[in-house]
Amino acid sequence: MPSNSNAAKPAVGFIGIGVMGKSIVRNLMKAGYSLHVSSRTKSKAEDILQEGACWHDQPAEVAKHADVVMTMLGYPHDVEDVYYGEQGLLKHAAPDSVFVDLTTSSPELAVRLEQSARERDCFSLDAPVSGGDIGAREAKLSIMVGGSEEVFQRIRPIFEAIGTNIVYQGPAGAGQHTKMCNQIAIAANMLGVCEALRYAEKAGLDPDTVLKSIGSGAAGSWSLNNLAPRMIAGDFEPGFYVKHFIKDMGIALESAEAMGLEAHGLSLAKSLYERLAQAGEADSGTQALYKLYK
Amino acid sequence: MPSNSNAAKPAVGFIGIGVMGKSIVRNLMKAGYSLHVSSRTKSKAEDILQEGACWHDQPAEVAKHADVVMTMLGYPHDVEDVYYGEQGLLKHAAPDSVFVDLTTSSPELAVRLEQSARERDCFSLDAPVSGGDIGAREAKLSIMVGGSEEVFQRIRPIFEAIGTNIVYQGPAGAGQHTKMCNQIAIAANMLGVCEALRYAEKAGLDPDTVLKSIGSGAAGSWSLNNLAPRMIAGDFEPGFYVKHFIKDMGIALESAEAMGLEAHGLSLAKSLYERLAQAGEADSGTQALYKLYK
Numbered sequence: 001m002p003s004n005s006n007a008a009k010p011a012v013g014f015i016g017i018g019v020m021g022k023s024i025v026r027n028l029m030k031a032g033y034s035l036h037v038s039s040r041t042k043s044k045a046e047d048i049l050q051e052g053a054c055w056h057d058q059p060a061e062v063a064k065h066a067d068v069v070m071t072m073l074g075y076p077h078d079v080e081d082v083y084y085g086e087q088g089l090l091k092h093a094a095p096d097s098v099f100v101d102l103t104t105s106s107p108e109l110a111v112r113l114e115q116s117a118r119e120r121d122c123f124s125l126d127a128p129v130s131g132g133d134i135g136a137r138e139a140k141l142s143i144m145v146g147g148s149e150e151v152f153q154r155i156r157p158i159f160e161a162i163g164t165n166i167v168y169q170g171p172a173g174a175g176q177h178t179k180m181c182n183q184i185a186i187a188a189n190m191l192g193v194c195e196a197l198r199y200a201e202k203a204g205l206d207p208d209t210v211l212k213s214i215g216s217g218a219a220g221s222w223s224l225n226n227l228a229p230r231m232i233a234g235d236f237e238p239g240f241y242v243k244h245f246i247k248d249m250g251i252a253l254e255s256a257e258a259m260g261l262e263a264h265g266l267s268l269a270k271s272l273y274e275r276l277a278q279a280g281e282a283d284s285g286t287q288a289l290y291k292l293y294k
Numbered sequence: 295m296p297s298n299s300n301a302a303k304p305a306v307g308f309i310g311i312g313v314m315g316k317s318i319v320r321n322l323m324k325a326g327y328s329l330h331v332s333s334r335t336k337s338k339a340e341d342i343l344q345e346g347a348c349w350h351d352q353p354a355e356v357a358k359h360a361d362v363v364m365t366m367l368g369y370p371h372d373v374e375d376v377y378y379g380e381q382g383l384l385k386h387a388a389p390d391s392v393f394v395d396l397t398t399s400s401p402e403l404a405v406r407l408e409q410s411a412r413e414r415d416c417f418s419l420d421a422p423v424s425g426g427d428i429g430a431r432e433a434k435l436s437i438m439v440g441g442s443e444e445v446f447q448r449i450r451p452i453f454e455a456i457g458t459n460i461v462y463q464g465p466a467g468a469g470q471h472t473k474m475c476n477q478i479a480i481a482a483n484m485l486g487v488c489e490a491l492r493y494a495e496k497a498g499l500d501p502d503t504v505l506k507s508i509g510s511g512a513a514g515s516w517s518l519n520n521l522a523p524r525m526i527a528g529d530f531e532p533g534f535y536v537k538h539f540i541k542d543m544g545i546a547l548e549s550a551e552a553m554g555l556e557a558h559g560l561s562l563a564k565s566l567y568e569r570l571a572q573a574g575e576a577d578s579g580t581q582a583l584y585k586l587y588k
Contacts, residue, residue, distance in 0.1 A: 107497070130511045144507045167507045169499060177497040178507050184491040185513035191559030192482030196475040197544070202553040203401070203471040205463060213438045213472050216422045218534075221478035221515030228297045242510075251491070259496040261587065266484030268562055293555065 013066030018047040021072045023136035032160035035063040039041030060092035069078045072102040095121040107173035114172035123151045128179035140164045148173030180252040198293040207232045231290040236286040237261045307360030311339040315366045317430035325455035330359040352535045354386035366396040385548030389415035398422045401467035408466035422473035434458045473548040482559030487517045492587040501526045525584040532579040
């Protein structure tokens with residue numbers, strides 16, 4: 001029996017049930033939204049179907065049942081498939097549907113999606129996130145939103161059910177561009193973290209003691225304080241995959257070049273991460289860059 | 295009339311009265327130490343002489359009057375002069391004197407200084423600091439100490455009068471090596487901060503709004519949160535000079551190479567900062583790197 005508070009809530013679709021997607025879906029259900037989900041592999045969604053989400057084999061079906069459809073996919077070509085395919089969202093959505101792409105994807109594709117959505121009397125926001133597994137689980141994602149501000153304000157409660165640092169960044173593509181800024185800042189910093197730590201080791205210092213000196217001052221960063229301890233412990237399990245970081249840096253570098261920006265640090269970081277992936281570490285966490293420094 | 299608590303306190307010498315040196319001297323006097331100071335330019339010390347510090351024209355004279363002598367100089371060759379010169383510390387110090395070099399200088403020189411001090415029955419610690427002008431003024435420096443742990447413990451109250459994060463890092467040179475780790479972590483990160491911010495600007499985003507999204511998550515760092523706002527505001531005044539950062543990166547790179555470490559990010563950062571200095575920005579703050587990205 002739907003409660004009164006649920007009655008006014010839009011039905012939400014979600015496509016892409018990975019580790020983060022699953023946590024987001026749970027937080028949306030917890031907030032009282034009815035969920036329509038689809039993903040490449042149904043078995044991965046079993047637990048959330050048991051918890052009340054409704055399964056559909058195709059994005060098209062999700063589009064028909066939901067007012068707002070969120071997508072969280074791997075690569076830009078996955079986004080293209082889910083939106084533009086024969087059984088994709090755009091062809092089958094009712095007018096006034098709102099699409100929200102949470103994937104870290106290309107700003108140019110975000111602009112194109114918004115145009116395509118408008119042509120069908122729908123709306124599209126780009127809203128990539130940061131905060132990882134834990135941020136998704138605890139509904140503490142940082143969400144960077146591009147697209148119509150009016151549409152953003154209308155569905156803002158949905159974002160509030162899954163994130164805390166929700167910032168409207170500007171027109172279509174602005175969310176993706178902001179996420180690129182995020183990845184660019186991380187990229188070069190990872191080199192510094194790895195090099196500082198390997199230097200400490202080679203100089204015969206105790207790396208944990210070094211972190212006590214440098215972690216809280218001008219050298220301090222999220223990566224130094226969260227990933228350096230994993231490097232020291234030899235823990236290279238993925239929080240964030242090397243292969244996904246390479247994808248993001250590729251998008252960022254392409255955008256930077258298109259804008260005439262020489263991003264030296266980003267370019268170097270990307271080439272080192274590619275060497276790392278070629279050495280068999282594509283499915284490791286980004287802190288595995290440490291292994292490249294000997 | 296000396297109070298009882300002062301009676302047991304060693305006389306402290308301080309050589310190198312720059313902005314930070316002056317603040318440190320003041321904090322030592324506030325803690326009840328009697329101060330003997332010297333510097334290249336006497337006029338810069340006038341105010342602390344009025345406040346009670348005792349002036350000497352040469353390091354030799356400071357050595358004769360003080361039990362513990364701190365030095366805070368510009369370049370390793372300045373350190374060599376002050377310690378090894380005809381009117382330098384080593385030749386004129388009484389046995390059991392303790393030297394503390396707060397300069398960010400070469401680990402190899404720190405090792406050499408300690409040996410020279412021992413040969414004269416004296417002691418030497420390398421104790422570079424971070425925290426800048428403000429940390430020095432507020433007695434909140436981070437101090438990274440190398441040398442004899444026993445000597446460190448003996449003079450620890452002196453460090454406690456000027457800093458908060460005081461960490462013993464190991465034998466002679468370990469303090470300098472730790473400071474190099476600090477500078478290495480900063481170096482590459484500065485590229486990321488500049489590139490992220492210039493990307494934001496070129497993409498038509500509002501940089502302040504971008505910082506709201508990325509400043510507190512995985513891209514967050516001291517530099518992003520403290521220097522990016524100055525870049526946005528066009529404030530390139532020195533907190534930390536470009537020329538000094540280049541000196542530090544030079545020492546770090548030389549040490550890294552001697553240990554067989556390829557520090558790609560550090561090497562790139564140093565070459566970009568050298569280009570910046572050649573463009574007339576040697577006396578700007580390190581955030582002026584932003585100008586190099588167009």
